Every structure is written in structure tokens, then in C-alpha cells.
Amino acid sequence: MLTLSSQLNTYLIIGAVLFGFGIFGLIRRPSLIGMLIAVELVLSGASINFMAFNRFLAPDPTVGQIITLFIMAIAAAEAAISLSIVIAVYRNYKSIEVEDLVELKG
Amino acid sequence: MNELIRLLAYMLCIAAFLGLNLAYLGWVERKGAGHFQRRTGPKEVGPYGLLQPLADGLKLMSKQLVVPANADKLIYMAAPVLIMVPSVTLFVAIPFGENLVPREFNFGLIMMFAFASVAGLSILIGGWGSGNKYSLIAGTRAVSQNIAYEIPMLLTAINIVMISGSLDLNEIIRQQGSYIWNWNVFRLDKSILMPVSFLVFFICSVAETNRTPFDMGECEGELVAGYHTEYGGMGFGLYMMAEYANLVIGASLITILFLGGWQSPIGILPGPHWFLLKMYFLIWVFVWIRWTFPRTTFWGLLNLSWKYLIPFAMVNLLLTALFIKVI
Amino acid sequence: MNPSLFSPEGLAGIIFLILIVVTMIGAIIATCTQRLIRSVTGLAVCFVGVAGLYYFLNSPFVAMMELLIYVGAVCVTIAFAIMLAEPDESKLARKIPGLSGGLAAICGGSVSFALAYAAVNGQWMAPAAQVNDGSLKMIGRSLLTTYSMVFEVISIVLLVAIIGSMALARSGRRKN
Numbered sequence: 332m333l334t335l336s337s338q339l340n341t342y343l344i345i346g347a348v349l350f351g352f353g354i355f356g357l358i359r360r361p362s363l364i365g366m367l368i369a370v371e372l373v374l375s376g377a378s379i380n381f382m383a384f385n386r387f388l389a390p391d392p393t394v395g396q397i398i399t400l401f402i403m404a405i406a407a408a409e410a411a412i413s414l415s416i417v418i419a420v421y422r423n424y425k426s427i428e429v430e431d432l433v434e435l436k437g
Numbered sequence: 438m439n440e441l442i443r444l445l446a447y448m449l450c451i452a453a454f455l456g457l458n459l460a461y462l463g464w465v466e467r468k469g470a471g472h473f474q475r476r477t478g479p480k481e482v483g484p485y486g487l488l489q490p491l492a493d494g495l496k497l498m499s500k501q502l503v504v505p506a507n508a509d510k511l512i513y514m515a516a517p518v519l520i521m522v523p524s525v526t527l528f529v530a531i532p533f534g535e536n537l538v539p540r541e542f543n544f545g546l547i548m549m550f551a552f553a554s555v556a557g558l559s560i561l562i563g564g565w566g567s568g569n570k571y572s573l574i575a576g577t578r579a580v581s582q583n584i585a586y587e588i589p590m591l592l593t594a595i596n597i598v599m600i601s602g603s604l605d606l607n608e609i610i611r612q613q614g615s616y617i618w619n620w621n622v623f624r625l626d627k628s629i630l631m632p633v634s635f636l637v638f639f640i641c642s643v644a645e646t647n648r649t650p651f652d653m654g655e656c657e658g659e660l661v662a663g664y665h666t667e668y669g670g671m672g673f674g675l676y677m678m679a680e681y682a683n684l685v686i687g688a689s690l691i692t693i694l695f696l697g698g699w700q701s702p703i704g705i706l707p708g709p710h711w712f713l714l715k716m717y718f719l720i721w722v723f724v725w726i727r728w729t730f731p732r733t734t735f736w737g738l739l740n741l742s743w744k745y746l747i748p749f750a751m752v753n754l755l756l757t758a759l760f761i762k763v764i
Numbered sequence: 765m766n767p768s769l770f771s772p773e774g775l776a777g778i779i780f781l782i783l784i785v786v787t788m789i790g791a792i793i794a795t796c797t798q799r800l801i802r803s804v805t806g807l808a809v810c811f812v813g814v815a816g817l818y819y820f821l822n823s824p825f826v827a828m829m830e831l832l833i834y835v836g837a838v839c840v841t842i843a844f845a846i847m848l849a850e851p852d853e854s855k856l857a858r859k860i861p862g863l864s865g866g867l868a869a870i871c872g873g874s875v876s877f878a879l880a881y882a883a884v885n886g887q888w889m890a891p892a893a894q895v896n897d898g899s900l901k902m903i904g905r906s907l908l909t910t911y912s913m914v915f916e917v918i919s920i921v922l923l924v925a926i927i928g929s930m931a932l933a934r935s936g937r938r939k940n
Contacts, residue, residue: 333769333777335784336820343883345784345817349791349810351876356795358868364846368794368807371838375814380883385898386821388891392898393906396826397914399818403833404918408925410838414845415932421849440772512805544824544900551828554836558808561843565801577847580840587836604900 342383349376363417363427367410374406447539451528458685459678460490462720469724493674500670507568508667516563517668517675523552523559524682531689532607534699534709545606546598549690550591553645556683557583563676567667575666578735579647585742586644586651592750593638596757597694600627610698615707620697628757635695637750642687644742646680648723650730651738688719780820787813800846808839825900 335341349372356369378399385395421427464479464486471478479486504510530545532538542548557580564576598604600621601612613620621627622635644651665676692698692715699712733741768774790813793806811834818827896902907915 332781333774336777336780339888340884342817342821344880345787347876347879347883348788349814350879351872352791352795353872354875355868355872358871359795359865362800364800364842364849365803367842368800368803371807371834372791372794372810375811379814379817382818382821382823382826384888385823388888390892391895391906392822393896393903394911396823396898396903397907397911399823399826400829401914401918403829405921407833407838408921410841411929412925412932414841415929417845417849419932419935427849438770441770441775509799509801512801515805542824544828547825547828547832551831551836554832555808555812558835558839558843561840562801562805565843565847573847577844580844584837584840 339383339387342379342386346376346380346383349373349379352376361428361430363413363420363429366429367413367417371406371410374402378402444539447529451539455525455528455682455685459681460494462681462684463493463677464490465720466724466727469721470728473725473728497671497674502670502672505568505667509566509568512562512566513568513667516559516566517672517679519559520556520563520679521675521682523555524679524686527552527686530606531686532610532693532698533712535607535611535707537709538607541605541607543603543605543608546594546604546609546694549686550587550594553683553686554583554587556679557587563665569667572666582644582647582651582738582742585739586641586746589637589742589746589750590641590645592747592754593634593641594694595754596628596631596634597621599754599757599761600624606693606698610693610700613697613700615700615704617697617702620695620700620702622695626760628753628760630753630756634753634757635691637746637753638695639691641742641746642691643723643726644738646683646687646723648680648684648727650726650733652732684720684723685716688716688723691719692716776820779816783813783816783820786810787817801843804839804843804846807842808835811835811839822898825903 353369353371353373353376356372357366360366360369381395381398381402385392385399389395417427420432424431426432467489468478468486479489482488482492504513527549529539530542530548532541560583561576561580564572564574564579567573597609601609603609603612609621613624617623622632624631628634665673668676689712692712696715696719697711698715699707699709701707701711769778787810790806790808790810794803794810795806797803797806811830815827815830815835818824818830896906
């Protein structure tokens with residue numbers, strides 16, 4: 332039990348569980364920002380997967396870290412843009428529930 | 438087992454150092470405030486008011502912790518703790534002497550900035566959790582100020598990293614030599630604008646620790662008490678202690694990066710006494726500035742960072758790179 | 765094989781288990797609470813746990829960047845958006861019936877089980893010899909030589925994101 336940190340399977344299972352939590356949150360949350368939070372969890376799960384393979388099975392251990400930094404930067408950019416969209420949507424519809432955003436025109 | 442004992446000893450020493458500092462920096466501040474305003478500070482409790490922090494601590498601990506009705510109880514309770522945790526954790530990486538560092542990380546500089554930005558989120562959560570719109574506004578202001586001033590701080594710190602070639606704090610100190618003209622602030626052969634970098638970093642530190650003239654987050658007089666309005670008793674005590682812990686960390690960081698850390702200015706006897714001397718001198722300058730300058734306006738504060746300090750820091754970075762590679 | 769509890773490996777193992785628990789608690793808080801600000805706090809706690817996991821995976825630099833970027837910037841931005849786009853708490857509380865919770869749990873659970881099964885039972889190739897030691901210096905070197913395209917692409921992505929958010933924010937301002 333105490334040597335879990337040196338086995339590959341631990342990290343793969345953690346990554347899968349975080350991914351599952353993200354999908355659970357995505358389906359369950361009725362508001363745009365809640366969905367964004369769940370998407371960040373999904374991205375974290377994927378990053379842990381990359382880093383786990385980077386540590387245990389990669390010939391060049393810088394590649395996984397570079398990809399994870401890339402994912403981080405993309406997640407930050409995505410969060411910034413989606414939050415601008417959320418604020419713009421809130422200005423027009425006065426609500427961020429996805430069930431209220433049903434008009435395609437206007 | 439050896440390692441465990443060593444770590445426990447360091448933990449106790451850091452807890453003692455922190456406890457003493459956080460209590461008595463409040464005394465330094467109030468005495469300094471008093472003398473700058475031509476009055477004496479606290480002088481009743483004990484000689485020269487030295488037992489004042491103990492009296493304050495007793496008072497705060499004996500107050501009832503009231504949770505306002507509108508507040509989110511979980512977050513209200515958690516926020517002061519969440520603010521203390523990153524500030525206290527950083528003491529594990531600060532090199533007080535050449536061998537007097539609890540654990541030498543080879544990414545120590547980034548660790549400082551990473552944990553400082555974690556503290557920023559805690560301020561926002563604390564402001565929201567109070568259920569008070571003034572606390573919310575104050576928390577938002579404090580966090581936008583924090584984010585805005587993090588950037589020139591990071592850019593200026595990259596100057597130092599480029600000169601020293603390492604992110605390890607102890608290594609940065611070792612690279613600065615032993616005499617006062619070898620410290621990073623006076624090293625004009627590495628970059629002609631090094632003293633100006635020091636000034637930029639200093640200003641950003643004042644802003645990062647939310648002190649006047651940049652204390653939009655807790656303007657006394659404008660927003661009641663800012664993001665810790667609704668906190669009484671030990672919650673308020675924790676906020677004050679977190680502010681002083683941030684102050685100690687900011688002063689240590691400036692000492693390490695620019696003023697040579699534990700190196701001595703006269704060439705003999707390097708050691709932690711020089712580190713503490715420089716750190717306390719900087720803290721005194723922080724207190725001096727607080728009670729001398731009036732507060733900036735909010736847009737003045739953000740303009741200073743985004744429109745002046747960031748472009749300047751970028752140009753500074755280019756200049757340093759030019760100096761290192763070409764000259 | 766099993767280290768003693770007080771040796772450094774044993775303590776590291778205990779800290780690893782604590783980090784896993786912290787990550788899971790953060791994820792649970794992030795997805796299961798009604799109020800969005802608690803959800804953001806849970807997300808921040810989860811990211812702190814993940815940063816610790818990265819530290820265990822021999823990448824302290826990525827761990828610090830995770831704290832700096834995710835907790836310090838992304839969570840703060842989400843919290844700002846929550847404050848600016850006030851979610852209606854009573855509406856949120858009304859809208860989560862049991863079926864949606866159950867269905868979501870089945871979907872999430874099945875996806876995660878499938879991924880974990882595929883991962884644990886997969887025959888991963890043994891690594892070739894390690895080319896470099898994955899330290900920060902090597903990351904910097906490869907980011908500027910072999911993988912410089914990643915660097916340039918991410919700069920362009922961030923530039924587009926900044927311009928996009930400014931464009932979105934400005935149009936709202938002009939209306940007022």
C-alpha cells in the first residue's frame with residue numbers, strides 16, 4: 332500500500348477517475364460555469380495520464396512535461412474565453428442556465 | 438530517523454520564529470506608526486509596550502466567533518486558514534544561512550510565486566464568504582491588484598534568474614559575492630538598469646502584500662475594513678498574521694534576490710545574522726512607507742501596473758538579455 | 765518490499781495517500797455542491813492535490829506551474845465570472861432531480877471504469893533508454909530547440925485568446 336507512488340497503474344486509475352468525475356459534473360450541472368469547472372477536471376485527468384506515461388515509459392522525459400504545460404496553457408486560454416462568453420451571454424439573457432439559452436436567433 | 442528528527446526540529450524552529458515575528462511585527466508597526474505621527478505608540482502594557490501583542494492575542498482569543506447570517510458558513514470558517522497555509526508553507530524554502538535551510542529546492546523561486554498566487558484565491562473566497570457586498574468588492578479589488586502586480590514581479594525575477602543561471606534560492610545567494618558591490622542590486626556589469634529592477638520589484642512587493650499605498654483590499658475608511666470586515670476574534674487575528682507572514686516572505690525574497698541574502702557587506706562572517714538584519718531593515722522601510730504616503734486611487738494603481746510597470750519590466754528583461762549575451 | 769512506516773519511503777507513501785484523498789475530495793466537492801463558489805474551492809483543492817501528484821512524478825516544475833496557473837489564474841477567473849454572472853441559487857437548487865444525478869453517475873462511472881480497465885490491462889511497451897533526465901534545464905532546452913513549434917503555437921493561441929476576450933468584453937461595453 333505504501334509503494335503506490337512508484338507504480339504506473341495508480342496514476343492511470345487516478346486519471347480515469349478524475350475524467351469520470353468531470354463527465355459526471357458535466358452532465359449534472361445546469362449552468363455554464365459549472366460545466367466549465369467539470370471540463371477543467373477532465374483536462375486534469377488527461378494531464379495526469381500524460382505525466383504518468385512520461386515518468387514510467389517515455390524515453391524522453393521532457394515531452395510529457397511539455398505537453399502538460401501546453402494543456403495548462405490551453406485550459407487557461409479556454410477558461411478566459413468561455414468566461415467572456417458567459418458574461419456576454421449573461422448580459423443578454425440574464426441567466427447562465429443552459430435551459431434558458433434556447434433561442435438561436437437574436 | 439535522522440531526517441525525521443531534523444525536519445521536526447526545523448518545523449519547531451520555524452513555528453517559533455514565525456510566532457514571534459507575527460506577534461511582534463504588529464508591535465513594530467504600531468510603534469512605528471506612532472513615532473511617524475509624532476506620538477508614542479503603545480506604552481502601557483509592559484516596558485515600551487512590549488507585552489502589547491500578548492494582550493492583543495488574549496483579547497482576540499477570548500472573543501466569540503460570530504458567523505453572519507448571510508455568510509456561507511463553510512467558506513467563512515475556511516478562508517482565514519486557507520490564507521495562512523501558503524504563506525507559512527513558504528518558510529520551508531527560505532535560506533537563512535548557508536546551511537540553514539530546511540530543504541533546498543532547486544526550483545525555490547518559482548515555489549515562492551506559486552504559493553503567493555494560491556493566497557490570492559483565498560482572499561477572493563474570504564471576501565465572498567462574508568456575505569457582505571463591501572467585503573466582496575474589497576476582495577475583488579485586492580485580487581485584481583494581486584494578479585496585476587504578480588506580472589512585473591515575475592518578469593523582474595527572471596532578470597535575476599538569467600544572471601544567476603539557477604532557480605535555487607541558496608544558489609542565487611552564493612552567486613552574489615561577499616562585498617556590498619557584489620550584490621545583485623549593484624551589479625551594473627550584468628545590466629545597467631539593475632537598481633531600477635530592484636525598485637520595480639520593491640514596488641511590486643509592496644503591492645503584493647496589500648500594504649499602503651496600495652492597500653485597496655483593506656482601505657480603512659473606504660470599505661470599512663475590506664475583505665476581513667466580518668471577521669472577529671481569531672479569524673481577524675489570522676488575517677493579520679497572514680498579512681505579516683506575507684510581509685516577512687516579501688522582505689526575505691527581496692533580500693535573497695537583490696541584497697545578497699546571508700552574504701556580509703564587509704567581507705567577513707557571512708551568516709544568518711546578516712540575513713535577519715537586511716530583512717528587518719526592509720520591513721522597517723515597508724512600515725515607513727505605509728505611514729508616509731497616502732493611498733493611490735484604484736485606477737491609478739492598476740494603471741501603474743498594466744501601463745507602466747509591465748512594459749518597463751519587459752524592456753528591462755530584453756536589456757538584461759542583451760547585456761548578458763552581447764556585452 | 766514494504767518499507768517501514770517511519771522511513772522516508774514510508775512517509776512519502778503516506779503523503780501520497782493523503783494527496784490522493786485530497787484530490788478525490790476536491791473533485792467530489794467540485795461536482796456535487798449546489799453553490800458555485802464552493803465548487804470553485806473544491807476545484808482549487810483538487811488542483812493542489814494534482815500538483816502534489818505531479819511532484820511525485822518527478823516533475824516539480826510542472827507542479828509549481830499547476831499551482832501558479834490553475835489555482836492562481838484559472839480558478840480566480842472562474843470565481844470572478846461567478847461574481848459577475850450571479851447564478852440564481854434557488855433555480856439551481858430546484859433543478860437537480862435524482863434521475864439526472866443517477867444518470868450522470870452511471871455515465872461518469874462507466875467511462876472511468878472503461879478507461880481504467882483499458883489502462884491497467886494494456887500491454888505498454890517497455891521504454892527505450894532514457895535520452896535525458898527530464899530536469900528543468902532539459903525542458904527549457906528542448907522547448908527552444910526540438911519542440912519550438914509547441915512554444916510558437918501556444919503563443920499564438922494565447923494571443924488569439926486575449927484578443928478574443930477583449931473583443932467580447934468591449935462589445936458589451938459599447939452597448940451601455
